[in-house]
Amino acid sequence: MEQLQNKVAELFEKGTISLMIGFQDGMSKGAVPCFVESVEQVKLLIYNSYCKNNLAVYLHKPEVKQAKKVGIFGNVATLRSILQLLSENQFWNIELTVMTINANQEFILFESIAEVEKYVQANFPQLTDEEKELIEKINTMSRQERWEYWKDLFSTCIKCYACRAVCPMCYCPQCTVESNQPQWIKVSAQTSGNMEWHTMRAMHLAGRCINCGECGRICPVGIPVHLLTAKMNLDLSKEFGSKTGYSASNGYALNSFNPNDKEGFIR
């Protein structure tokens, strides 16, 4: 932690960054995202096991974009989000300085995006056992059971859009759900509208989601929405070899094609 604070203070002094995104102490069981703009505030920065949020989402904030020279600190999921967003040309007007702490609690300051790529590729995460188990469980249910399972969960959804708000990949200035000419998805939080919303979200994230699991973790009603996108990614990597958050020049599975794609359901 001291290393982190010292290094960041150095970066401010050298003028390499004018804004640092990290974590500060919150109440028990939570660390609050922190935005440091001067050397004096650097002492607020911490790192502990409660620092789970994917901070890459804040890079879309207009106040952050204005700062132009931004330092960001995060775990592997955050790094992968940054790579995926770079491959979508989202940070052409920000100079990013990326930092992380590895499994041995060592602080790493990346000198270039190529280094970030190397680190990510060496530490490429898999789905957790819990997630794999739950996906398996759903896969082995009968179709009827699956329908009831998701219907049960979606009836409790309140359409708070927290899942959309925490996702670094959801950066559309106007989300499809916000259009009313035509109204694609009902505004009211009824089961049918909720199902449409989650289907739409999963489809728009297919091939882009890096499986940080934030959406499912922060859902106020406890719907495991990250499983939908996790399942999509499993299929996409199996069928098309797509790997998200792998490099800063990733392709996007759904805007490319292979004439030899195989499927078994088209008549």
Place this chain on the structure above:
Amino acid sequence: MSQFEPKIVAFVCNWCTYAGADLAGTSRAKYATNVRIIRFPCTGRIDFMLLMKAFQNGSDGIIISGCHPNDCHYTSGNFHARRRWMVFRSLIEFMGFDTERITFSWVSAAEGAKWADLVNEVTTKVRELGPFTEFKNLDYNSFNQLDNGAITK
């Protein structure tokens, strides 16, 4: 008692399947009348939200059809569509949707007979599956009340 007649919406591409359906018509092929055709310039234009909208508005089954791979009028539209359909189908299967109600096919402009067969097949299949009450009843709970968080008698 009148038999249930399914409402089927077909999303077809203008250059192949629509022309194929036209050929079925001019050849006076007899086939089920349950299909409502929506014409697109290319299958690549078909957004999955439109498919959801069709179910939302009460259709019981959907057909999506376009040019054969390598024959797309716009060269690669159907390749993109194919990828999108694979991903969409896998997602809705995971969510417990009855994928029997959605049929994808390649029908070329010369395959009028295939179009007629396809429509007949799908209509029979969806007629057997019955009306898509599962989707319509999503908003109703086990007390048969609108389950939207409001408590009613």
Place this chain on the structure above:
Amino acid sequence: METKLLQSSDIPKLFDNLIKSGKVIIAPITKKSGKVFFERISSYDQVEKDYIQTQFSAKSVVFPKVEELFTYKKTDTGIEITDTLSQIPEVVVWGLRPCDSSAFDYISEFFLKENPDAYFARRKELLTLITISCPKADDACFCTSVELNPGSTAGSDILLTQMGNEYYAEIITEKGKAVVESSSDLFTATEPKTKDEFLAKITYQFSLEEIKERIKTAYDNAQWKHESMGCYGCGACAFACPTCTCFDIQDESDGDEGSRKRCWDACGLSLFTKHNSGHNPRKNQTERRRQRLMHKFKYSVENLGIVSCVGCGRCIRVCPAHLNIFENILNVTKE
């Protein structure tokens, strides 16, 4: 105010009587995700007995997340409109906390004061609140800072406090009396008792009077930006909050039929104040979060005379960024 005693072993019987009365019973249950929510229940076994606070408030019994106001259907002879007012049943909410019941006082002021809302009025008329005081609290609770306490009777029809093997019942309203009368064999009379030793100890975070005074000049404080930058702009805090009452009206039609629905809305969402022209008077998240906090502690005081925060701590628990309302308020009102 009458006071009675109820044996803990008689609670299931009281419950059964309530269920048999034909009213809809809402109580806290633990869902698959491990979180506790208010839901319609059919037996006492389903009720969660040991919890600090539910994830969402009980406001959905009078202000549902989606409320169908009326439905219409075009027929050959005209348009049939079905009002849903007559479909509202009698409801009993069991097991809410004193902060939640006092929140009902606030939302009643909001919906009934100047232009009484017929739907709210009807639901409130048919509602009975049985509150259970708090033996435990966590560090997100701060009711004592907003001039409430874990044994407050505000807003409740009956307040139950567990004292060992029995519950001390304070019967506050006529509706409360009716509940006791329908199960009179289970209640015994008693002298008024002190509850303090059975109530949770809540850390005092701030003096409400001081905050109400200082917040009058806090609008332009540069500290707002630092307190709000972490805000993601979702609606979770507003939807979990027992006093947030903002709503949207949606007309949904399907050919010849349709309905008008009132649904929850949140001022944290960027679309909330966006004009058709594209101009947004609250153009960044800092301004939106500032609005939310100022509303709780200043604007609702100016409009309705009462602070609209009840210190339940739900906004802190559901916030994905772990933002803390009382810390934020303290920081922006520091001298």
